[in-house]
Each structure stands twice: as structure tokens, then as C-alpha cells.
Amino acid sequence: MMPSRMGRFRQRFSRLVALIGALLLLGACSLIGIEDAPLTTFDPAGPFAEQIDGLFWPVFWIAVVVFILVQGAILVAIFLFRDREGAKEAKQLHGSPKLEVLWTVVPALILAVIAVPTTAAVFELTGCDSDAMVIEVIGHQWWFEYHYPDAGIDTANVMVVPAGKEICAKMTSEDVIHNFWIPALNGKRYLVPGQTTLLRLQADEPGEFSGACAEFCGLSHSLMRARVVALDQADYDAWVADQQKGATLPAEGSDVYDGYQVFLSKGCTQCHTARFDDESASQIVAEGAFGGPDLTHFASRGTFAGATLPEEGETREVALKRWLANPPNVKPGSFMPNLALTEQEIDSLIAWLESNT
Ligand code: HEC
Ligand SMILES: [Cu+2]
Structure with missing residues (x-):
């Protein structure tokens, strides 16, 4: 005999409930499984x-x-x-x-x-x-x-x-x-x-x-x-003693020096502070002015861009290339604009940034 419409509905409904239950159970198990x-x-x-x-x-x-x-x-x-055969009616109370x-x-x-x-x-x-x-x-x-x-x-x-x-x-x-x-x-x-x-x-x-x-x-x-x-x-x-020092001012003619020049000429100093051991060269963004992270000791930090980079399995260099090439592409809405840097400028910048230990 074909099950009635109501019967079919009940069957489907109980299957759905069982499925949701199983998914919830699996979800809970997967949380237990995450070691790290x-x-x-x-x-x-x-x-x-x-x-x-x-x-x-x-x-x-x-x-x-x-x-x-x-x-x-x-x-x-x-x-x-x-309810069963011969059961007495239960006591009715309000x-x-x-x-x-x-x-x-x-x-x-x-x-x-x-x-x-x-x-x-x-x-x-x-x-x-x-x-x-x-x-x-x-x-x-x-x-x-x-x-x-x-x-x-x-x-x-x-x-x-x-x-x-x-x-x-x-x-x-x-x-x-x-x-x-x-x-x-x-x-x-x-x-x-x-x-x-x-x-x-x-x-x-x-x-x-x-x-x-x-x-x-x-x-x-x-x-x-x-x-x-x-x-x-x-x-x-x-660490404190290190952070209190300024970065080393790069010597002319090095790759690091080229990166430092890009930093000075591409508007980075409008938003980023970099203090140098030769204090007269320091670039300081006023406290409270809009800006980004202090780059004086950038290379001493294990992670950057809101502690999201480098991603797992990615080198710092690859992550920095992605970041400098187009920040809003990495972090939607980022207030660090795409500064249309050339590959050469990016490579030099990375050399300079990574020398700021
Ligand atoms: C208009 C302001 C602005 C300018 C100009 C700018 N930045 Fe940024 N920068 C930011 C902001 C804001 C962040 C933080 C973004 C985030 O994590 O969401 C940032 C992040 C960074 C970071 C990651 C730092 C960290 O520790 O997380 C680096 C490196 C960086 N900028 C380098 C540069 C360089 C090099 C230039 C010039 C070519 C530059 N920025 C120009 C605003 C700016
Ligand atoms: Cu937030």
C-alpha cells in the first residue's frame, strides 16, 4: 500500500531531523579533533x-x-x-x-x-x-x-x-x-x-x-x-634595549639604500614612522595623525599586516611582495593604498624593510 501524504511528510521530516542531528554531532567531533x-x-x-x-x-x-x-x-x-492496552486514564489535574x-x-x-x-x-x-x-x-x-x-x-x-x-x-x-x-x-x-x-x-x-x-x-x-x-x-x-635603538641608516650604494630612497620618495613617510640611529634622519608621523605601523623594527616582528602575513607555508618575501604590490587586494578596504610600485622598487623596499631588525 502507498503511504499516505501525511505519512510521507512524517517520514521526510524525521529523516531531516536525523540528518541535522548527525551534522551537529559531527561538528562537535571535529572541534574535539583540532589539536592546534x-x-x-x-x-x-x-x-x-x-x-x-x-x-x-x-x-x-x-x-x-x-x-x-x-x-x-x-x-x-x-x-x-x-497509551497502551488496558491503561487507566491518568489523574487529570490543573x-x-x-x-x-x-x-x-x-x-x-x-x-x-x-x-x-x-x-x-x-x-x-x-x-x-x-x-x-x-x-x-x-x-x-x-x-x-x-x-x-x-x-x-x-x-x-x-x-x-x-x-x-x-x-x-x-x-x-x-x-x-x-x-x-x-x-x-x-x-x-x-x-x-x-x-x-x-x-x-x-x-x-x-x-x-x-x-x-x-x-x-x-x-x-x-x-x-x-x-x-x-x-x-x-x-x-x-628586546626592549633593541627596540629603543633607531634603525641603522643604510650606506649609500647598497640595495638596502635604494629601498630606503623608495621609502623616502614614494609617500611612505606620510603614514609610517622610521627612527634612525642618526636621529636627524628620522621620519616621524605625529602621534594621533592617521598612519600605519612603525617600521623602525619591522623585521623584528614575526608577522605583519594585522598579524595575518605571512600566511602558512608562505615566505616573508612572497608575502611582502603581495602586500606592497597591492595592499587592498590582500586586505579589502586597507587604508594603505596601492602605490603602483615597480617590481624593482618592491624588491629594494623589501631589502630595506627586512634590514630593520
Ligand atoms: C596612506 C597611508 C599609508 C601609506 C602612504 C603607506 N602605508 Fe604602509 N600601511 C598603512 C596602513 C594603515 C597599514 C596597516 C594595514 C593593515 O594591517 O590593515 C600599513 C602597513 C604597512 C606594512 C606592514 C607593517 C606591519 O607591521 O604590519 C608595511 C611593510 C608597509 N605598510 C610599508 C609601506 C611602504 C613601503 C609604503 C610606501 C611605498 C607605505 N607603506 C605607504 C598606511 C600607509
Ligand atoms: Cu577590529
């Missing part, structure tokens, strides 16, 4: 991320218990009171004040208990210790700038920190709202134009930690990433 998930929150590397992790698990297990109790009660009710009070009060109590450590954590994670080391974080479309007020360092894309020390990130934005997020070190926090927001960060051990802008901020939002590199104290001190 750079934005995982389950791999805290310091006390602040640990505090969040420490909140997540108890709340998760409370939710699991509630889920099992509620789903179990539904299954038991379905089984015990199913409302049960006792039960209703119970299932209102119990969840309210659970939520109240969870709210206490959660609310405390929200304040603790965003208020800095008074002796923490300050790094100013400035959001730009689409890269993060880092300013070290005590050391007088200005850098971009890679925030270098001493391991085992608390950092107080004092954050703001030059354009739209951004959000700074390094999952291994703390939760997310907004960067708001005209305001200063605080976020404490600490990595217990030396290492590299990935992050991203976590608030939609325009065309290349997905290409606004961040990286924190934690060094032990001696390496950190050496």
Missing part, C-alpha cells in the same frame, strides 16, 4: 584565563546535571504514561502550586549561586593591579598598535611581554569599536574611541599566543588578528 586550535579557551596560559576556565567547568557540570534530570523526567513520563514553586525557586537559587563568582570575575579580570606593567593598546582598522610608555617603545601586531608578570593593557581606538582577545591570557574587552578600557594579561611561561579582534569593525575585520609573545625576563630586557 589557536583560539581555544580551554588552554589557559596564565592566571586570568585560568580564572575563566575555572568558572566554565563547574557551570558546565551543573548544566549537565540539570539537563540529565529534566530530560530523564521527560523520558520517564513518556514511558510510564504512554496546576500544582508545590511543583511550580519548586521549579522556580531551585533554578533561581542555582543562578544566584553561579552569579556570585561570575560577577566577581568580571570585575577582577578587568581591573589592573597597581604595580602591573602598562602597555597601551590602540585599535586601528585593521591592526593593533602597542605603546610602552615606560620604555618609550611603539610597535604593532606583536605584543611582546615578560613572562610571569602582570600586564595592564590600557586600551582605546582611533576609529571604530574593536575588541582585544587573546584567549590563552584573558577574555575579550572592547576598545572604544575616546575611552580607556583595562584588561589584565599574564602568561606564566614564555610562548606565543594568538588572538583576534572580536568585534566586527569593517571590511577587513576578519583580517585583524593579534599575537602576544612572552619572553623570559633576560630576553625581554634585550
